[in-house]
Amino acid sequence: MAKVRDVCHHVRSKNAGPFWVTFDLFFDGAENYRKYHNSPALSPALFERLYGTDPALVKTIPVEDLAMVKISYPRATPQGGMEERDMHSGQQYVRLLEVELD
Amino acid sequence: MNEQFSDGVKILVPTGSLGAGVREDEVAYGVSRGAHAIASDAGSTDSGAAYLATGKSKNNRGAVKRDLTILMRAQKQAGIPIIIGTSGQAGGDINLDWTRDIVLEVAGELDMTPRIALLRCEQDKATVKRLNAAGRVRPLPPLGPLDDATVDACDHIVAVMGVEPYLAALESGADIILGGRSTDTAVLACFPIWKGAPWGQAWHAGKTGECGGQCAEERDVSGALLTVRDDGFDVEPLSLAARCTPHSVSAHMLYENTDPFRLTEPGGTLDVTAARYAPLDARTVRVTGSAWEPQSYTMKLEGAGGGRYQTIMLVGIQDPDVLCDIEGFHDRILAALYDRTRKSIPADELGEFHISLRMYGWNAMTGAPVPKGTPTPPEIGMLFVATAATQEIANAIAHACNPYFFHYPAVMDKELPSYGFAFTPADVPRGQVYEFKLNHVVAVDDPMELIRTEWIDLSVPQAQTLEAANG
Numbered sequence: 271m272a273k274v275r276d277v278c279h280h281v282r283s284k285n286a287g288p289f290w291v292t293f294d295l296f297f298d299g300a301e302n303y304r305k306y307h308n309s310p311a312l313s314p315a316l317f318e319r320l321y322g323t324d325p326a327l328v329k330t331i332p333v334e335d336l337a338m339v340k341i342s343y344p345r346a347t348p349q350g351g352m353e354e355r356d357m358h359s360g361q362q363y364v365r366l367l368e369v370e371l372d
Numbered sequence: 373m374n375e376q377f378s379d380g381v382k383i384l385v386p387t388g389s390l391g392a393g394v395r396e397d398e399v400a401y402g403v404s405r406g407a408h409a410i411a412s413d414a415g416s417t418d419s420g421a422a423y424l425a426t427g428k429s430k431n432n433r434g435a436v437k438r439d440l441t442i443l444m445r446a447q448k449q450a451g452i453p454i455i456i457g458t459s460g461q462a463g464g465d466i467n468l469d470w471t472r473d474i475v476l477e478v479a480g481e482l483d484m485t486p487r488i489a490l491l492r493c494e495q496d497k498a499t500v501k502r503l504n505a506a507g508r509v510r511p512l513p514p515l516g517p518l519d520d521a522t523v524d525a526c527d528h529i530v531a532v533m534g535v536e537p538y539l540a541a542l543e544s545g546a547d548i549i550l551g552g553r554s555t556d557t558a559v560l561a562c563f564p565i566w567k568g569a570p571w572g573q574a575w576h577a578g579k580t581g582e583c584g585g586q587c588a589e590e591r592d593v594s595g596a597l598l599t600v601r602d603d604g605f606d607v608e609p610l611s612l613a614a615r616c617t618p619h620s621v622s623a624h625m626l627y628e629n630t631d632p633f634r635l636t637e638p639g640g641t642l643d644v645t646a647a648r649y650a651p652l653d654a655r656t657v658r659v660t661g662s663a664w665e666p667q668s669y670t671m672k673l674e675g676a677g678g679g680r681y682q683t684i685m686l687v688g689i690q691d692p693d694v695l696c697d698i699e700g701f702h703d704r705i706l707a708a709l710y711d712r713t714r715k716s717i718p719a720d721e722l723g724e725f726h727i728s729l730r731m732y733g734w735n736a737m738t739g740a741p742v743p744k745g746t747p748t749p750p751e752i753g754m755l756f757v758a759t760a761a762t763q764e765i766a767n768a769i770a771h772a773c774n775p776y777f778f779h780y781p782a783v784m785d786k787e788l789p790s791y792g793f794a795f796t797p798a799d800v801p802r803g804q805v806y807e808f809k810l811n812h813v814v815a816v817d818d819p820m821e822l823i824r825t826e827w828i829d830l831s832v833p834q835a836q837t838l839e840a841a842n843g
Contacts, residue, residue, distance in 0.1 A: 286630045288417050288808040289514060294626050327513050329630050336623055342630035344514035348807040350420035352680065352759045353728060353739075357420055361737045 275367040277302040283363035288349040291321070291359040292342040293366065303337035309371040312341065320365050322346040373568040373602050380599040380606070381564040382407045386443060387594045388583035390414035390456055390471075391431030394439040395594045398610035402597050403450045409563040410443055410454045413556045413582065414471065415461030418628070421676035421806040424553075425527045427466025433474060440478050447547070448484055455538060455549045455559055462676075463553025464528040465494040471550050472828070485830040486547035491537045492824040493552040493671075495529045499822070500673065500814075508815045509673070515811040526675035526809050533671070534638025536819035538562035544827075553674060555637055556582035564600035575642040576662035577605040579635060580624055587624040590614035604660035606652055616657045618649035639819060640666045670813040671822065678804035683766040685756040685777055685799050688792035693782035695748045698734050699741060702754075705729065705780045709756075709773045716772035717765070725769060726759040754791070763801050770799035 274281060280296040295312075297303040306312075314325035323343040331340045347353050356362060373381070384402035386394040390412050399410075415423065419430055429436065447454050460467025472490060479486060503509050504518050511517055523529070530553035539562055541549045551559060561578035565571060577598040585593030588609035595610035607616050625632040625644060635642040646661040694701045706729050713725065730736040732753035756777055758769040777798075779788045816822060 284628055285418065286628050287811075288421065289512075289811045290630055292626075292628070292630050324514065331631055331633070333626070333632055336619070336626075338626070340626060340630070340632055350422065350805070351807050352682075352726060352757075352805050355730060355737050355739060358418065365738065 272306065272371050273367065274369045274371060277306050277371065281363045281366060283359050283361070285345075285349060285357075285359045286342060290342050290344055291362055292340060293363055294338055294340055295366070296336065296338040300337055303332075303334070303339075306371045307332050307339040311369055311371045312339070314343075316369065317341070317343045321362070377408070377567050377569075380601040381409075381567045381569055383560055383563055383577070383581065383598040383600070384410045384610070385412055385560060385581040385584050385596045385598060386410060386610070387412055387439065388586055389416070389431070390439050391429070391436040392439075393435070393594060394442045395610070396442050398593070398595045399442055399446045401612070402595065402610050403446050405597055407450065407452060407597065408567070409452050410446065411456075411560045411563060412584070413457040413554070413559050415458040415463065415467070416556065417462075417674060417808065419461070421808045423460075423467070424462035424464050424530065424674060424676035424808075425678050425804075425806045427460070427462070427464055427470070427528065429460045429467060429470060431461065433470075436471065437474050437478060440474055441482070444475075444478050444482055444484060444486075444548075447486075448482060453542065453547055453549065453563070455551070455563060457533075457551040457554035457556065457559030459550045459552065462528075463493065463530050463532075463551065465492055465552070466528070468492060468550060468552050475548060475550065476828070476830075479830055487545055487831060488548045488550065488828040489541035489544070489546035490826040490828070491533060491541060491549065491551040491554075492826060493531045493533050493537075493554075493822060495531055495673070495822060497523050497526070497529070500529055500675075503814050509812050510815075512672075512811045512813060518810065518812050522809050523675070525679075526677045529673060529675040529810065531671040531673055531814060531822045532638065533823065534558045534819060535562040535565050536639070537823045537825065539566050540820065541825060542566045557635070557637060557642070560598065564598075569600045570602060571640070571664035572642065572662040573603075573605045573659075574600050575635075575637060575664055576644055576647065576659060577607065579642065580605075580607050580621055580659070583624070583627065585609045585611065585614060586627070587621050588614040588616045589620040604658055604662075606656050606658050608656040612655070615655040618651060618657055621657045621659065622647075622649045638671050639669045640664055668815065669817075669819055670815050673810045673812045673814055674808060675810035676806055676808050678806050680759050680761055681763040681766045681804055682802040683758045683763070683770040683799050684802050685770055685774070686794050687754050687777060688751055688794070689754055690751040690792070691782055691788065693786070695750075695752065697782070698731055698752060701782055702729055702731055705776060708776055708780060712776055713769050713772050717768055722765065722769075723761045725761075725765065727769065727773070728757045730755040730757070759805065763803070767799060767801055774798055
């Protein structure tokens with residue numbers, strides 16, 4: 271059972287402007303990239319479940335040259351708003367680490 | 373490209389953001405390499421809406437003055453223009469004026485007499501409403517159509533500039549350009565474009581250098597040198613101790629973007645799908661294959677406003693009865709705080725209010741239940757955040773809640789001395805909550821339609837301010 275943390279050497283999250291959060295998942299090597307970058311476990315439904323976002327707006331873009339996949343979603347609450355807990359979304363990636371990919 | 377630039381147009385990017393710490397030795401290195409211009413942005417939306425809403429800079433005045441002093445000294449020596457975008461962190465008129473005053477002060481101290489162009493892109497509400505009513509404003513996801521109430525809720529609105537206002541200022545002989553809100557990329561791309569470089573190469577170079585040395589592998593570097601050519605561009609860090617690699621340069625396209633291949637800019641899209649990254653030497657990467665697709669001209673609107681007010685309190689808790697049931701404790705005390713607030717403050721005075729508790733050391737980032745079996749931490753920090761219509765009411769809520777926040781028992785009827793307060797007074801008025809209200813673009817007939825260029829020419833004996841209103 272491979273988790274994101276097992277097959278990626280680096281996972282990060284960051285705000286992409288005030289309304290979007292973006293994740294970069296850098297896989298360990300081309301083989302892990304091929305095997306897992308389009309895993310159904312990383313589908314928009316995951317981001318709906320973990321972050322309460324509209325799955326129809328989730329964007330997924332693989333970057334083969336860097337053996338990574340970029341996944342972005344619109345924030346459910348405004349950046350810096352009343353209930354802000356992570357202004358730059360820099361800690362949002364942690365919830366992805368335990369996601370099981372197969 | 374202009375024959376004078378057959379070896380490429382060299383842009384010295386001294387830092388990722390003016391005020392973050394320009395390094396004198398790096399600037400000297402860039403100048404010695406024949407830099408034709410110095411360009412940097414001075415902010416972004418990254419740190420939130422407060423800077424646009426209030427007109428304040430994130431960096432302190434001393435830090436910005438220090439950086440500008442180093443850059444203007446280099447300018448005096450090399451005779452090359454300085455181009456600054458998104459002045460004062462947010463690029464609104466107040467942010468721009470703040471930066472202008474520092475530049476004037478430094479010019480006086482260094483005995484310099486530059487021609488300064490101020491590019492203003494702040495929009496008044498009536499203009500935005502007029503453009504919206506004319507059907508020229510459209511939303512970007514996740515926001516919907518713009519309404520007048522949203523425009524009214526903004527304290528300041530800017531239209532994000534592309535290269536054209538900078539090209540016009542360069543063409544009119546500016547020595548220093550202080551731009552309002554601009555895309556980071558445009559600030560770096562404008563000079564090579566002015567000198568005839570292909571737009572795809574110039575925009576991609578601009579994107580690569582937007583954070584200065586961050587496109588390098590070793591991060592102990594502040595700036596980068598971009599050399600834009602007819603057939604590509606080269607990028608190297610300004611510190612000899614650092615190096616760019618094909619991986620570090622291509623990976624920078626991922627940064628703060630949702631799409632690493634296509635970047636929408638005013639007037640077109642940068643497409644790097646076919647870009648190739650190759651080492652030129654041990655520290656320099658050459659990039660080829662970048663393309664620019666012109667499109668109808670749109671500018672992004674950014675609007676920010678201050679909303680309700682907050683007051684916070686913080687306690688540390690080591691009490692084992694709390695720590696063995698943090699979520700149960702959270703839910704009980706939160707309900708008790710709401711109840712006490714409603715009983716302590718008359719409803720008509722209280723209005724709509726909100727209380728949240730964030731359990732630092734447990735689940736403050738997510739607010740979601742932690743996985744079963746998570747070990748109990750040795751202590752947690754409980755942050756109380758009250759939100760209300762005015763600072764006075766937010767303070768009053770904190771005052772009403774203070775006794776419970778002080779010693780609400782984990783187990784009823786069990787006496788507690790107190791949790792660990794960090795401050796006296798215990799409550800900290802935090803001020804307003806600031807939010808970005810717009811995620812929209814406006815279609816313009818002319819890239820200068822929403823821009824006002826203002827000149828300060830210090831070379832004229834008695835400084836004259838010439839205003840040229842465009843559109």
